[in-house]
Structures are given as structure tokens and as C-alpha cells.
Amino acid sequence: MSIDGQLPPKARLLRAAAELLANSGGSAVSTRQITQLAGVTAPTLYHHFGDKEGLFDAVVAAGFDEYVAGERDFAPSGQPLEDIRRMWDNHVQFGLKQPELYLVMFGNIRPESRPAIVADAEALMEEMLNKAAVSGQLNVPPKEAARSILAANVGVTLMLIAEKVPERNLELSAMTRDAMIFAVSTEQARNNGSDDSGKSSVVVAAIALNAALQASHSDQLSSSELKLFLEWLHRISTS
Amino acid sequence: MSIDGQLPPKARLLRAAAELLANSGGSAVSTRQITQLAGVTAPTLYHHFGDKEGLFDAVVAAGFDEYVAGERDFAPSGQPLEDIRRMWDNHVQFGLKQPELYLVMFGNIRPESRPAIVADAEALMEEMLNKAAVSGQLNVPPKEAARSILAANVGVTLMLIAEKVPERNLELSAMTRDAMIFAVSTEQARNNGSDDSGKSSVVVAAIALNAALQASHSDQLSSSELKLFLEWLHRISTS
DNA sequence: CAGTTCATATAGCGTTGCTATAGGTGCTAG
DNA sequence: CTAGCACCTATAGCAACGCTATATGAACTG
Numbered sequence: 001m002s003i004d005g006q007l008p009p010k011a012r013l014l015r016a017a018a019e020l021l022a023n024s025g026g027s028a029v030s031t032r033q034i035t036q037l038a039g040v041t042a043p044t045l046y047h048h049f050g051d052k053e054g055l056f057d058a059v060v061a062a063g064f065d066e067y068v069a070g071e072r073d074f075a076p077s078g079q080p081l082e083d084i085r086r087m088w089d090n091h092v093q094f095g096l097k098q099p100e101l102y103l104v105m106f107g108n109i110r111p112e113s114r115p116a117i118v119a120d121a122e123a124l125m126e127e128m129l130n131k132a133a134v135s136g137q138l139n140v141p142p143k144e145a146a147r148s149i150l151a152a153n154v155g156v157t158l159m160l161i162a163e164k165v166p167e168r169n170l171e172l173s174a175m176t177r178d179a180m181i182f183a184v185s186t187e188q189a190r191n192n193g194s195d196d197s198g199k200s201s202v203v204v205a206a207i208a209l210n211a212a213l214q215a216s217h218s219d220q221l222s223s224s225e226l227k228l229f230l231e232w233l234h235r236i237s238t239s
Numbered sequence: 240m241s242i243d244g245q246l247p248p249k250a251r252l253l254r255a256a257a258e259l260l261a262n263s264g265g266s267a268v269s270t271r272q273i274t275q276l277a278g279v280t281a282p283t284l285y286h287h288f289g290d291k292e293g294l295f296d297a298v299v300a301a302g303f304d305e306y307v308a309g310e311r312d313f314a315p316s317g318q319p320l321e322d323i324r325r326m327w328d329n330h331v332q333f334g335l336k337q338p339e340l341y342l343v344m345f346g347n348i349r350p351e352s353r354p355a356i357v358a359d360a361e362a363l364m365e366e367m368l369n370k371a372a373v374s375g376q377l378n379v380p381p382k383e384a385a386r387s388i389l390a391a392n393v394g395v396t397l398m399l400i401a402e403k404v405p406e407r408n409l410e411l412s413a414m415t416r417d418a419m420i421f422a423v424s425t426e427q428a429r430n431n432g433s434d435d436s437g438k439s440s441v442v443v444a445a446i447a448l449n450a451a452l453q454a455s456h457s458d459q460l461s462s463s464e465l466k467l468f469l470e471w472l473h474r475i476s477t478s
Numbered sequence: 479c480a481g482t483t484c485a486t487a488t489a490g491c492g493t494t495g496c497t498a499t500a501g502g503t504g505c506t507a508g
Numbered sequence: 509c510t511a512g513c514a515c516c517t518a519t520a521g522c523a524a525c526g527c528t529a530t531a532t533g534a535a536c537t538g
Contacts, residue, residue, distance in 0.1 A: 009517080025350040031495060041518050042496075048306020048516090052495065099350040109346045110265040111338040114401045147398070148415045159386070160266070162353045175379070176387045179422030180415070248486080270526060279488055281527075287485090291526065 010048045012038040017059050021100045056104055063101045064117055067094050080132035081185055087128060088153050088177045091121075095157035097169070102161065106154050118150075125150050128181075129184075137186055146183040148219075153181050159235060250285045251277040256298050259340045270294075270426035295343055296355075302340045303356055307334050310363060320424055326367060327392050327416045330360075334396035335407070340401065345393050357389075364389050368423075376425055384423040391419050 007015070016038035020029045035042055050056040070090045077083050095102040105117050126146035134140045138145060154175050157210055160168050246254070255277035259268045274281055288294040309329045316322050334341040344356050365385035371377045377384060395415050395433055399407050 026352065028491075028494095032493080043519090044517055046496065103350070105346060105347050107346070109342060109397050109401050111342070111400055112403045114403075118398075118401065135301065143416065144410065147411050148395075148418070151394040151398040151411065152391040152415055152419075153394070154398070155390040155392070156387075158348050158397075159357075159393070160389040161350055162357065164351045164353075171383065172386050172390065175383065175422075176391055176419070179387070179419055180391075183414075183418030183421060224263050267525095267526075271524080282488090283486055286528065 009038065009040045009044050013040060013045055013048065013055060014058055014062065017055055017060070018101070021056075021059065022098060022105065024100055026100065048168055060101070060105050060115075060117055061129075063098070063105060064120065067121075068124065070094060080128065080135065081137055082180060083128055084125075084132065084149070085177060087125065088149070088181075089173070091153050092150060092157050092160065092170070092173045095161055099161045102157065107158055122146050122150050132185070137184050140184045149180045149184065151185075152176055247469065248277065248279045248283050250429070252279060252284055252287065252294065253297055253301065256294055257301070257340070260295075260298065260477065261337060263339055265339065299340070299354075299356055301343050302337070302344060303359065306330075306360075307363065309333060319367060319374065320376055320420055322367055322370070323364075323388070323420055324416060326418075327388070328412070330392050331396050331399065331409070331412045334400055339398065346397055346400075347452045361385050361389050377423060378425050379423045388419045388423065391415055 005074070013034060017034050031042065031045060034055070035045055044188060045052075045055060049058060062160055070093075071087055077086070081211075095106070105115070106121075108115070123146075126142050128144050129138060129149075131141035133142045156173050160170075160173065163169075240316060245464045252273065254267060256268070256273045259272055259276060270281065273294070274284055284291075284294060288297060310326055310331075316325070321408050334345070344354070345360075347354070362385075366386050368388075379387075395412050399409075399412065402408075424426035
């Protein structure tokens with residue numbers, strides 16, 4: 001009934017915390033449970049991780065690697081918007097497969113304190129949206145699009161987790177997902193069709209150029225020139 | 240430093256809990272703080288509310304009345320989709336004005352346990368969407384639309400709460416809001432324009448009829464007939 | 479006036495996150 | 509080979525937590 005692979009105590013603590021978290025069924029996990037399962041006493045935990053939240057952050061960091069791995073595996077399909085769609089689904093699946101871990105990662109909200117992991121997830125989403133922007137498929141700057149899509153993605157996942165398993169309807173996820181992706185994509189990207197439904201093409205061009213510049217680290221402009229240039233572009237794209 | 244308006248202890252507990260929650264700044268609020276501020280001892284709390292969560296539920300119920308009042312005041316504009324838009328904004332404003340209360344209401348997620356308040360908020364949203372459905376402005380059954388919009392609405396609000404006040408950008412809310420409303424509305428509703436962008440008109444008609452039937456309590460059909468009829472309509476609307 | 483019910487208080491249980499202090503272990507320097 | 513030092517872990521226990529067994533007072537009801 002204890003974790004013992006002769007691993008160092010730090011690793012045993014991580015493993016014990018992760019295991020207890022996964023099987024807690026939503027109820028809280030105490031440091032005493034963790035240290036007992038790890039075969040270690042309390043001060044060891046605080047020596048390595050500072051406090052309980054520090055240990056949980058470490059568990060989350062490991063969980064995030066797994067999350068990112070899932071996101072990256074599906075990446076290169078050639079169609080950026082299709083990748084975003086898979087990214088959304090992978091996010092939801094991750095949350096439903098490990099709800100407790102997900103709740104620690106994305107459900108532990110406190111006013112004015114943004115967990116590092118949210119910023120990481122946002123950056124990941126933005127990076128992928130950048131590819132769409134470069135090829136002129138984005139209606140909106142990648143940063144704003146990423147924040148918006150991620151917010152909806154988290155909201156849907158939290159709502160699904162709160163529901164009882166037999167009642168979970170993934171249609172909710174699919175519908176919200178398509179709504180968000182549709183909203184940020186250009187008409188061209190939607191069906192290789194005609195014009196851009198009211199969005200002037202100069203704006204779309206500015207967004208694409210902006211993304212391309214940030215991605216390519218062009219050295220045609222000095223860093224201060226580039227900064228100003230990007231600022232203008234951003235102002236155009238968000239107007 | 241205590242709440243004393245000679246109110247009965249039950250009311251004093253509610254008021255003390257609400258006040259401490261509002262000023263907690265995100266950190267936890269203990270039963271001891273609450274009972275001390277209310278000028279009452281511990282067993283009184285448990286006599287009236289069962290446990291800590293029971294007390295918080297009661298506070299939330301009061302907060303929800305305030306929330307609903309805000310939602311209903313803006314209601315009758317004649318344009319249901321515009322009302323949904325205001326409902327969304329009111330939801331976000333409520334969350335940003337009282338973040339701690341909001342987090343207890345919508346941010347306290349646990350696996351497979353849906354707080355009653357979420358169902359209430361969903362019902363409120365659905366009721367409003369029904370009006371849109373009756374006049375053929377809805378692309379999707381009201382129930383599904385309500386769940387989807389609410390999920391995104393909560394996700395955005397939580398994300399904004401987690402951000403530091405000076406960095407909170409309401410554009411995130413507006414953008415996500417319009418994306419969701421756009422996605423559930425018919426082409427006709429969007430700009431009183433032409434056709435329905437691929438959505439067959441029989442589906443839209445079925446959705447509108449479905450909503451109208453549920454709203455009017457028609458007695459042309461027996462209750463069992465009505466039930467079956469509604470089931471068919473729902474099947475058509477979601478196909 | 480006796481009996482019952484409701485509301486509050488006294489005192490304390492078990493658990494929580496965390497720590498002051500001390501002891502053991504393995505490395506490197508002389 | 510040993511002295512010293514840095515690192516790691518354990519003993520023991522504190523203050524705060526949610527909650528409750530039990531008792532006392534007050535207010536109706538027969």
C-alpha cells in the first residue's frame with residue numbers, strides 16, 4: 001500500500017500526489033495521505049516543494065507535458081484550422097480523462113492570480129493560430145483569437161466535468177468549438193469561397209503580415225522599427 | 240466590528256458570510272470568522288444551515304436573486320438575440336463586480352456534481368432563447384444553444400476574473416459573445432437577409448414550432464401525444 | 479402548570495497545513 | 509583516514525480548521 005520503486009523521495013511524493021489526485025473522486029487530498037503513501041514524513045514534502053501548492057504545481061507541470069504531447073502529436077495536418085479543431089477536442093478529452101488533475105490546472109481560479117499553465121496553454125494555442133494567420137485564414141489577431149477560444153474551451157470542459165458521466169454530451173463541445181473557429185476564420189478559409197463577409201481585406205492582410213513578421217524574425221528592420229511597425233499593424237488588425 | 244442590527248441570528252450569519260466572502264480577496268473564509276462576525280457560536284450555524292456548504296448555498300441563492308434581477312430588468316427589448324447579448328454582458332459584469340461570490344457560484348466545480356445554480360442559469364438562458372426560436376431566429380434547439388452559450392460565458396468570466404484588474408480586456412468577452420450568438424442564429428436573424436447558409440428551412444421551422452409548443456401549453460394534443468410529438472421535433476432539430 | 483420543541487451555548491474531537499529542531503548520510507578537503 | 513560541510517529526512521507539536529455531543533434557556537401547547 002505504498003509507493004516504493006526505490007525512487008528518491010521527491011519522485012515518490014510526485015507519484016503519490018498524482019495517484020491520489022487521480023483517484024480522489026473530487027474530494028480533497030491531504031498532505032498526510034500523500035506523505036503516507038510515499039512512505040515519507042511531512043518535512044520532506046516541505047523541503048522539496050515549499051508547500052502543498054508547490055507540490056501540486058509540480059504535478060501539474062508533469063500533467064502539462066502530457067497535455068502538450070497530446071496537442072503536438074496531432075499538429076501537422078497542413079490545415080491550421082483543422083489542427084485547432086483537434087487541439088480543442090484533445091483539450092476536452094484530457095479534461096474528461098483526468099478531471100481532478102484538470103481541475104487543479106484550470107479549475108482552481110482565484111481573483112487576479114493567473115496560473116502559469118493558463119499562459120502556457122494560451123501560448124500553445126496562439127502558436128498554432130499563427131500558422132492560420134500567416135496563410136490569411138484568420139479574421140482576428142492570433143493573440144485575441146487564442147484567448148477567446150481557450151476561454152470557451154475551458155468553459156465547456158468544466159461544464160462537462162460537472163455533469164454526471166452518462167449525461168455528458170460531447171455535442172456541446174463540438175458545437176461550441178465550431179462556433180468559435182468559424183467566428184475567427186476568414187470566409188476564404190471557411191469554404192475557399194468568395195469575399196470576406198464585410199471584413200475589409202486590408203485588415204486580413206495586416207493580420208497575416210503581422211503573424212508572418214513575428215514568426216520569421218526578419219532582420220530587414222531594426223528592433224525598434226519592428227516594434228513600432230508591429231504596433232501599427234496590431235492597431236489596424238484590432239480596429 | 241460585528242453585525243448586530245438586532246436581526247435574528249440566521250440573517251446575521253447570512254450577512255456576515257456574504258460580507259466576509261466579498262472582502263476575502265480570494266483567500267478562504269472560515270466558519271469561525273463568520274460566527275464571530277455574526278456574534279454567534281458554532282452550533283448555531285450548523286443548526287440553521289447543516290454545514291458550511293449549506294450556508295454558502297444560502298448566500299449564493301441570495302446572490303442569484305440579485306443576478307436574476309439584473310438579467311430580467313433588461314429583458315423586453317423586442318429583439319430576443321439582443322436580449323441574449325445583454326444577458327451575456329450582465330453575467331460578465333456580475334462576475335467582475337463580485338468575483339468571490341461568482342467563484343462560489345460558478346467556479347467551484349467538482350466532478351459529477353452540478354450546482355443547482357448552474358441549472359437555474361441555464362434555464363434562464365433557455366427561456367430567453369425560446370423567444371428567439373419562436374420567431375425563427377434560432378439555428379439550433381434552445382436547450383443546446385443555452386448550454387453552449389452559458390459554458391462559453393462562464394469560461395470567459397472565469398478567465399477575466401483570473402486576470403489582474405488593469406489587464407482585463409472586455410474585448411475578449413464581446414468577441415466570444417458575438418461568436419456564440421452568431422453561431423446559433425439563423426441567417427435571417429443576422430441581417431434580415433437571404434437564405435440560411437446551408438441549414439434547411441424545415442429544421443429551422445421545426446425548432447421554431449418546438450419552442451412555440453413548449454411555450455404555449457397548447458391543449459390541442461393530449462399530454463402523451465404532445466410528449467411524443469416534441470420528441471420527434473427534437474430529433475429533427477438536432478439531426 | 480407540565481411537556482415539548484426550537485434555538486443557542488460550553489467544551490472538545492479529529493484533521494488539516496505547516497514548522498522548530500535535531501539527527502543521519504554522503505561528499506570533499508586536508 | 510578523518511573533519512567538516514551541505515544536503516536530506518525524522519520527531520514532535522502548534523494553531524487553525526470543520527464539525528458535534530451534550531446541556532441550557534426560551535417559547536409555545538396541552
